[in-house]
Structures are given as structure tokens and as C-alpha cells.
Amino acid sequence: MTRTAPPRPPTAPDLPPKAGLTDAADVAALVASDHRDPFGVLGPHPAAGGTVLRCFRPDAAAIEAIDPDSGVVLAALERRHPDGVFDGRIDAPFPARYRLRIDYGAAGGVWEVEDPYRFPSSFGELDLHLLGEGTHLELYERLGAHPRTLDGVDGTVFAVWAPNARRVAVVGDFNRWDGRLHPMRLHPGIGVWEIFLPGIGPGATYKFEIRGPDGTLLPPKTDPFAFRAEHPPATASIVHGLPRYDWDDAAWMDSRAAAQRRDAPISVYEVHPGSWRRVPEEGDRPLSWRELGDQLIPYAVGLGFTHIELMPISEFPFDGSWGYQPIGLYAPTSRFGPPEDFAGFVDRCHRAGLGVLLDWVPGHFPTDEHGLARFDGTALYEHADPRQGMHQDWGTLIYNYGRAEVRNFLLGNALFWLDRFHVDGLRVDAVASMLYLDYSRKAGEWVPNRFGGRENLEAVDFLRQTNVEVFGRHQGVTTVAEESTAWPAVSRPAHLGGLGFGYKWNMGWMNDTLRYMQKDPIHRTWHHSDLTFGLLYAFSENFVLPLSHDEVVHGKGSMLGKMPGDDWQKFANLRAFYGFMWAHPGKKLLFMGGEFAQPAEWSHDRSLDWHLLGDERHAGMQRLIGDLNRLYREVPALHARDCExxxxxxxxxxxxxxxxxxxxxxxxxxxxxxxxxxxxxxxxxxxxxxxxxxxxxxxxxxxxxxxxxxxxxxxxxxxxxxxxxxxxxxxxxxxxxxxxxxxxxxxxxx
The missing domain is CATH 2.60.40.1180 (Golgi alpha-mannosidase II)
Known part of the structure; x- marks a missing residue:
């Protein structure tokens, strides 16, 4: 966008506008921000042997269409409405390329801009077909905000799915958040709205202004496909485009299949990036991705872990949700740096020999008004019936897995993290809540499936499809289910009737063994079966033994705090338990802080208690974890048949x-x-x-x-x-x- 006030060229043709070029109903709808087909009215359109050009620019005093090269005036537009509807005509086909010279008067000056309504759709027929049937597995390459060059003009293509909306517009810092200025083009039948905005590039903040089917203007919505977002509590999306990174992890990518097989030693260090370590000298801020690369990676490698598992990093509004209530599934949270810095962190992990697993949350989303809730004025991503669409425990909304476009949104997201960020696997959160329609519900509070059962058949199909596509499209990746029930064959292939996960968390083992360890030793004789029962089903799945963040919060006490006895006995009990766990069949997962026996419960808003490593008891626990990991990796008998x-x-x-x-x-x-x-x-x-x-x-x-x-x-x-x-x-x-x-x-x- 160029601000200029050149003199009118003397050779400009005198083309006075003719009256009656724009229908009064179109004018009223444009002014009211309620026109469903702005591209059918704005921009150039054939009319009676010539061309009429229409513009809507509130506060403009005058508008001319000019040749972009010579500056010659092609048409002087006449105001048709005091709020800024202009039109004009030439008695010839209008040139494909032109610019608008807009005079905002003494206070605003004269600006030369491209007209968004002269550009055709950037969508091809195949894209529209796949989006319409909900099978576009690279839909993140089309929806969202993508910087592009069209007809030699730099700008950004914005696209959003809102099939029930009466009108959608892009608002942002580039148009003073004025929803009248940039209404979007609707692709009928698939419900995708699209516009190319010239001059808008990376860094611009934006949202979508949506008018619901009943005409209600909704709170501005963030982009479900935004690749970057403002730091909470700010809520706008940021134009960024698909993350670009020059990867240097080819050796790891070629070998990772061997590092994640059932016969491989897999020992996972679970990390909440915002509280692993903080910088007290700078307001106790969390580390950035680059700083985590400098500190976390060598720490995990030094302790012999094979993988880091990151708690959810998709953009989320509330720190206290730990990321488990995400708003922007396609945007790495802004808390730790731009998307490319996260890619760099993964790259450094791989070059150090560490796999990276992400917590992925396809089970629910928060009700924040700027998010997915009633996105286009209807229950679009969620179920309308609260018996199906509302999580009783968390006050969140449940995705409608029966809707093809919603499944496509989620499946595309799983593939996005694997493709664009080279992550090595997804730990899928709260799978049990997805599988059962009556999860945490009383009789009468849920809707049975079509056979009268409690199984969520659409969610089952979605999970199977996701695992099939993930394993089929990305060599060597894995998926891990956090599933706490006796649902069969969670980690068996989908074509054999399983859900298709690579691994499943062994929640039964975790509950039984922690219950045993919390008993005073004098009482343990009566609870011996808590340690042995798990071997009755230990090989029914490919199990991970999890001591996760969930076990050290909400009054449950830290791992050390669970242990009975005096201080010496607490440490001894915990050491014995870790030895038992590492020698037990199953892959291993330990939440941060457990490796040095932090006495306090984990808190998301403060650092781990690193000063405790000055105490030999805590330093000794840390040495034990390192030695257990090294022994587990070195000795095939301890890992090669973990799942057999x-x-x-x-x-x-x-x-x-x-x-x-x-x-x-x-x-x-x-x-x-x-x-x-x-x-x-x-x-x-x-x-x-x-x-x-x-x-x-x-x-x-x-x-x-x-x-x-x-x-x-x-x-x-x-x-x-x-x-x-x-x-x-x-x-x-x-x-x-x-x-x-x-x-x-x-x-x-x-």
C-alpha cells in the first residue's frame, strides 16, 4: 500500500460516472455489513457493453481507478451512499490490472491501493472438492492465512470454513478492525469463505468477523488454522504462513523407526515447557525454545532418556489449563517463541538423538467466545445437544466426530505436526472420554449410539482413521493413547479391529503400584497383589508405564511425598519403586521433577526446585534415574521384549x-x-x-x-x-x- 498524492495526468480520459449503476438493496447490505456476496457487487463487472467498478470505502472523499503503471485515470467513481459506496463506468472492458487512488480529505491524505475485489479465487477445483467432502489431508495449506503473490502483487489469502454464516469479513490492525471493509467470497456448497488482501504480510494481526445465520454479529473469532497467535491474554491471530525451517535431522529421520519400535528402549521425560526452569532475574519468565534447546536437551540426554514428551503446546488462552484446553491447534504457543524456534528445538533434539512426542488434544476445546464455540453462529465443531457436546468434568465442548469437516480439521492437524515440525509421535489425551458416550455422565445425561450402546462409534472411526493415516504417511512415527479403561486392542492395528495406536499408557499399573507404595511397609503384606495383578494383562497392549504430571498435582502429593516413613525411608521407597518400574515390562515415562525427588507438588506457574540438587539425597536420586536409563538401554533383556x-x-x-x-x-x-x-x-x-x-x-x-x-x-x-x-x-x-x-x-x- 503506497501513500501518494500525484497530480492527475493531463491525458486522463474524462469518464463521468453514470447514475443508477448500483442497486439500492446492494448498497444497503454493504453499508450494514450484511452482504452475502460482496464479490458479486464489488470490483469490476460487465454492464451493457462496458464495465462498472464498485468500491466500498467508508470515510473516503473521492476514489479514482488508475492505471498502475502510468497513473492515468481509468474511471472517477461517484459516491452512491454517504457511508462510502462508490461506482463508476467505462464503455469498454475494464483492464485486468488497476489500482485505486483514494482521497480521505485533508486529515487522511491520498492513498494508492490494490483493490481486493479484482482478484479471482485462489482455490482450484480439486481443493474445493476435497474440502467439500472433508478429505483434504493438507487442508492447512489452503485454509488459514497464507502470504502469496497473485498477479505480481504481494498479499495474504485468508480462508475460513463457516458454512452457516450469513457473512464473513477479515478484520485486523490493517483495517482498524472495521468489518465493513473486507467481506469475503463464499464458495457455495462447501461453506468456505476466502479473500486475497493485497499488501498484507507476515506480522499483521487479524480475526474473522462473522454474522450468524440469524443476522447476529458474533464476537470476532480467531482463525482455527492460524499458524501463529498473540501472546495470551491477547487473542488475535497473526499472519505467518506455513512454518519454514531448514532441517538438519536427516540421520534421525532415517533411523527413528528403529528407535520407536516395540523392541526399542523407550524412556520418556515428560515436560511442561513453561515451568521446567524459569529465569528469576527477568520476572521469573519461562525459557524460550532456544533456551530450552540449550538447557533441556543436554539435561535429558545426560540422564539417558530416549524421548522428551511435551505437554500441549498448541496455543491456549489459560495458563492453568496446562495447554489441555487449546484454542489454536495449528499454532505453537507464542509463550516460548515463533514457530520456527519450535522447529529448531525439535531439530536440535533429533541431532542429539532425542525423540519428541507431543501431547495432542482432539477430545475437547474450551468455550472462549473467540474460539471454536458456535463458530459461525451454530454448533459447528461441537454437538448442539449438551448431552453429546459438553464435557461434564471440564466445562469444555466435545468435537462432533460425525461431521466430515470436523474430522478433517483434526486429522489434518495431526498430520500437520508430523509434517511441518518433524515430531516423532502424538500422545493422544483423554482417549477414554472420546470412546464412551456416557463418560462421566449419569443415566439420562447421554445419547446412545445408533445401536443403543455407549460407544462413540464416530470417535472410534476417527481414531482409527487418524492412526492409519499417521502411520501410513510418516515413516517411523508412533502414537500413544492415554486410555484408562479396559477397551480392547487399543494398540493393535486398525485392520485387525484395533484402534491402531502404537502404545497405550498403563493406567491400571500406575494406580495399583502407587496405591501399594503409599502403604506403610507393615501393611504391604495384605496388598501384595497390587504389584502382581498387572502381569495378568501386561502384554495385552503395547504398554507405557506412566508416572505423569497427573500424579503430582491437585493434592496428590509429589512422588516423594507419596512415600511413607521418615525422610530416609521416603527416599529409599522411591528408589526401590523406580528400580521396580524400570525392571518391569513396558516402556517408561517420568514427569519432570520426579527424577530428583522434588518434595513439593508440581505447580505450572513456577520453576522446578533445582536448588535441591545441592542435597546429596536428591542428587543421588537423579544419578539413579540416569543409571536406570543407561542400563535399560544397554541390556536387551530389559527392553527387547517389553511387550511380549x-x-x-x-x-x-x-x-x-x-x-x-x-x-x-x-x-x-x-x-x-x-x-x-x-x-x-x-x-x-x-x-x-x-x-x-x-x-x-x-x-x-x-x-x-x-x-x-x-x-x-x-x-x-x-x-x-x-x-x-x-x-x-x-x-x-x-x-x-x-x-x-x-x-x-x-x-x-x-
């Missing part, structure tokens, strides 16, 4: 009196077995006999009671020779020293 019954064998599951468990972890042929023994009482056991399958030496690879971890240092002097004394149904046995409240791991030397 052949990878596990009980040695002694029945000693509830002493609260002792002993089991074997087994790899493939040629892999040396590992014996794990947990003593969940504070009583040390000397000369405790355990059966083993092989003679020879068994090396003590890890002892959670080691002095270096903060324990008493009681152990087996590096290993034990097996005796030819059958025990526990095994041909050989070991006489062990079992430290108090400890887990000890032995590897057969071969």
Missing part, C-alpha cells in the same frame, strides 16, 4: 509375608537374562535364596540402596555365584543380600 510375554518370567510372586518379589527379564536368543528382586520392607535380608535358570556368575548391575544414590550401601559385592541347588522351580539358586527398601538387578555373566 516371552520377555518376562516370575521367579517368586508369592512372598507377601516378606513383601519380596523376584522375576526375570528375558531378551531374544543370545541375550543374557536379568534377575530383578525388590524388597519393599525396611528389613535387610541376608542369605535370601532365589532360584535362577543358569549356573555361573550373576553380576549385580544396579542396587537402589547403593551409597552413591543415598542408600545404606548394603549389597552383594558386585555379584554372586550360582549354586547347583534347585529353588523356585529353577535348576540353580543364588544366596543374596537384599538391602532394605531396595530393588537389585543382576545380569547373568554367561
Amino acid at each position: 510375554p516371552e520377555g518376562f518370567a516370575w521367579i517368586d510372586a508369592s512372598n507377601s509375608t516378606d513383601s519380596i518379589l523376584a522375576w526375570l527379564r528375558l531378551g531374544h536368543d543370545g541375550d543374557r537374562p536379568v534377575l530383578a528382586v525388590s524388597n519393599f520392607t525396611p528389613v535387610p535380608r541376608q542369605g535370601y535364596r532365589i532360584g535362577v535358570p543358569h549356573g555361573g556368575r550373576w553380576i549385580e548391575r544396579l542396587n537402589t540402596d547403593a551409597a552413591g544414590y543415598g542408600g545404606s550401601g548394603l549389597g552383594n559385592f558386585g555379584g554372586v555365584e550360582a549354586e547347583a541347588s534347585p529353588w523356585h522351580g529353577q535348576p540353580h539358586s543364588l544366596l543374596l543380600t537384599l538391602p532394605p527398601l531396595a530393588t537389585v538387578l543382576f545380569e547373568w555373566a554367561g
Whole structure:
């Protein structure tokens, strides 16, 4: 947009406007911001052997159409309405290229601008067809705000799906948020509105002004496909275009399939980026993506984790939701930097050998008026019936998975993160709430499916389709379900009747084992089955053992705070539990702070208590996690058959009196077995006999009671020779020293 006031060229033709060129009803609708087809009225249109040009520019004193190269006046437009409707005519076809010279009087000056209404649609027939049937898997390349060059003019194409709207306009800092100025073109039948705004580029803030089907003007809506947004509490979308980044992670992308298979060691460090570490010298602000790259990546690598899992980073309005109530699914939150900086963070993770998983929230969205709720004046993304469309627990809205365009929006988003940001997998939040129509509802508060059942058949189809497309289109990625019920075959392929996830969180294991660990050791004898029951179903799914953020908030206490006894016993209990977890079948997930036994519950608005690492008890816990991760990765028996019954064998599951468990972890042929023994009482056991399958030496690879971890240092002097004394149904046995409240791991030397 160029501001200029050149003299009128002497060769300009004298083309006085003729009366009656614009219908009074069109004028009234334009002025009232209620014209459904602005492209049918504004811009150039053939008329009786010539061309009529119409413009709507409130506050303009005069408008001329000029040749963009010579400045010659093509037509002087006449005001048809005091609020700024102008038109004019030439008795010839109007040139394809022209500009508008707009005089706003002494206060506003003269401006030369491109006319948005001279540009044709940027949508092709195939795009419109796929959008219309809800099968456009790259729809984020068409909807949203995309900087483009059309007919040699730089600008931005805006497009939004609002099929029931009577009128949609783009408003922003470039038009003083005036919804009268830029009403959009409707593509009938598919409900997509579109406009190219010349001169608008990256950095401009915008929203959509929508008039509902009954004529009600809605609160301005953010763009569902915005790639960047203002920092909350500001709510505008920002023109950005698809993120561009020069990736340097080819080696990781080629090898990541091997790093995420069922037989791979997968140990996940779950992180809330806003509270992992803060900068107290600068108002206690969170770290940026670049700073997290400098600090978080080497920290996770140093502790031996294979993956980082980020709690939701799609733009969200309320910090206290932790990201689980997102508004902008396609926009990495502005809290930590621009989208390209997030891409850079992922790239650095990959170059350091770390996979990146994202928490993804397709189950619900908040009711904020600038978001998806009643987006076009109707229940568009959600169900109209609150028995189907409202989450009772969270006060949020449930997506209508039966609507093809909504499924397309969500599926496209899953593919967007994998495609544009190279993330290695999606942990899908609250899957149980998606699967069941009666989730957290009483009788009469839900609507049965077409067969009279409680299963959400549309959500099931959506999850299966998403997994099929994700695995089919992106080599080596995975998906993880947070699913807390007994729904079968969650992590089995969709073509075999499963939901198609790569892994499932083992919520039953988590609940049972934490319930056991919170008991005083004197009472544990009566709850022994809490530790053994999980092995009855441990291989029914590809399980991840999760100690997530959900277990250290809302009065549940920290991991250390859950443990009974005095301080020494609390630390010993937690060390023993971590040893039990890392030796148990299943991939591992630990929430930040748990690795150094933070005593306080996690809080999203403050940093972890890093100063505690000055205390040897906390530093010892951190060393233990690092050693557990390294052992888990180095020893195939501990990970290669995590998801197969052949990878596990009980040695002694029945000693509830002493609260002792002993089991074997087994790899493939040629892999040396590992014996794990947990003593969940504070009583040390000397000369405790355990059966083993092989003679020879068994090396003590890890002892959670080691002095270096903060324990008493009681152990087996590096290993034990097996005796030819059958025990526990095994041909050989070991006489062990079992430290108090400890887990000890032995590897057969071969």
C-alpha cells in the first residue's frame, strides 16, 4: 500500500460516472455489513457493453481507478451512499490490472491501493472438492492465512470454513478492525469463505468477523488454522504462513523407526515447557525454545532418556489449563517463541538423538467466545445437544466426530505436526472420554449410539482413521493413547479391529503400584497383589508405564511425598519403586521433577526446585534415574521384549509375608537374562535364596540402596555365584543380600 498524492495526468480520459449503476438493496447490505456476496457487487463487472467498478470505502472523499503503471485515470467513481459506496463506468472492458487512488480529505491524505475485489479465487477445483467432502489431508495449506503473490502483487489469502454464516469479513490492525471493509467470497456448497488482501504480510494481526445465520454479529473469532497467535491474554491471530525451517535431522529421520519400535528402549521425560526452569532475574519468565534447546536437551540426554514428551503446546488462552484446553491447534504457543524456534528445538533434539512426542488434544476445546464455540453462529465443531457436546468434568465442548469437516480439521492437524515440525509421535489425551458416550455422565445425561450402546462409534472411526493415516504417511512415527479403561486392542492395528495406536499408557499399573507404595511397609503384606495383578494383562497392549504430571498435582502429593516413613525411608521407597518400574515390562515415562525427588507438588506457574540438587539425597536420586536409563538401554533383556510375554518370567510372586518379589527379564536368543528382586520392607535380608535358570556368575548391575544414590550401601559385592541347588522351580539358586527398601538387578555373566 503506497501513500501518494500525484497530480492527475493531463491525458486522463474524462469518464463521468453514470447514475443508477448500483442497486439500492446492494448498497444497503454493504453499508450494514450484511452482504452475502460482496464479490458479486464489488470490483469490476460487465454492464451493457462496458464495465462498472464498485468500491466500498467508508470515510473516503473521492476514489479514482488508475492505471498502475502510468497513473492515468481509468474511471472517477461517484459516491452512491454517504457511508462510502462508490461506482463508476467505462464503455469498454475494464483492464485486468488497476489500482485505486483514494482521497480521505485533508486529515487522511491520498492513498494508492490494490483493490481486493479484482482478484479471482485462489482455490482450484480439486481443493474445493476435497474440502467439500472433508478429505483434504493438507487442508492447512489452503485454509488459514497464507502470504502469496497473485498477479505480481504481494498479499495474504485468508480462508475460513463457516458454512452457516450469513457473512464473513477479515478484520485486523490493517483495517482498524472495521468489518465493513473486507467481506469475503463464499464458495457455495462447501461453506468456505476466502479473500486475497493485497499488501498484507507476515506480522499483521487479524480475526474473522462473522454474522450468524440469524443476522447476529458474533464476537470476532480467531482463525482455527492460524499458524501463529498473540501472546495470551491477547487473542488475535497473526499472519505467518506455513512454518519454514531448514532441517538438519536427516540421520534421525532415517533411523527413528528403529528407535520407536516395540523392541526399542523407550524412556520418556515428560515436560511442561513453561515451568521446567524459569529465569528469576527477568520476572521469573519461562525459557524460550532456544533456551530450552540449550538447557533441556543436554539435561535429558545426560540422564539417558530416549524421548522428551511435551505437554500441549498448541496455543491456549489459560495458563492453568496446562495447554489441555487449546484454542489454536495449528499454532505453537507464542509463550516460548515463533514457530520456527519450535522447529529448531525439535531439530536440535533429533541431532542429539532425542525423540519428541507431543501431547495432542482432539477430545475437547474450551468455550472462549473467540474460539471454536458456535463458530459461525451454530454448533459447528461441537454437538448442539449438551448431552453429546459438553464435557461434564471440564466445562469444555466435545468435537462432533460425525461431521466430515470436523474430522478433517483434526486429522489434518495431526498430520500437520508430523509434517511441518518433524515430531516423532502424538500422545493422544483423554482417549477414554472420546470412546464412551456416557463418560462421566449419569443415566439420562447421554445419547446412545445408533445401536443403543455407549460407544462413540464416530470417535472410534476417527481414531482409527487418524492412526492409519499417521502411520501410513510418516515413516517411523508412533502414537500413544492415554486410555484408562479396559477397551480392547487399543494398540493393535486398525485392520485387525484395533484402534491402531502404537502404545497405550498403563493406567491400571500406575494406580495399583502407587496405591501399594503409599502403604506403610507393615501393611504391604495384605496388598501384595497390587504389584502382581498387572502381569495378568501386561502384554495385552503395547504398554507405557506412566508416572505423569497427573500424579503430582491437585493434592496428590509429589512422588516423594507419596512415600511413607521418615525422610530416609521416603527416599529409599522411591528408589526401590523406580528400580521396580524400570525392571518391569513396558516402556517408561517420568514427569519432570520426579527424577530428583522434588518434595513439593508440581505447580505450572513456577520453576522446578533445582536448588535441591545441592542435597546429596536428591542428587543421588537423579544419578539413579540416569543409571536406570543407561542400563535399560544397554541390556536387551530389559527392553527387547517389553511387550511380549516371552520377555518376562516370575521367579517368586508369592512372598507377601516378606513383601519380596523376584522375576526375570528375558531378551531374544543370545541375550543374557536379568534377575530383578525388590524388597519393599525396611528389613535387610541376608542369605535370601532365589532360584535362577543358569549356573555361573550373576553380576549385580544396579542396587537402589547403593551409597552413591543415598542408600545404606548394603549389597552383594558386585555379584554372586550360582549354586547347583534347585529353588523356585529353577535348576540353580543364588544366596543374596537384599538391602532394605531396595530393588537389585543382576545380569547373568554367561
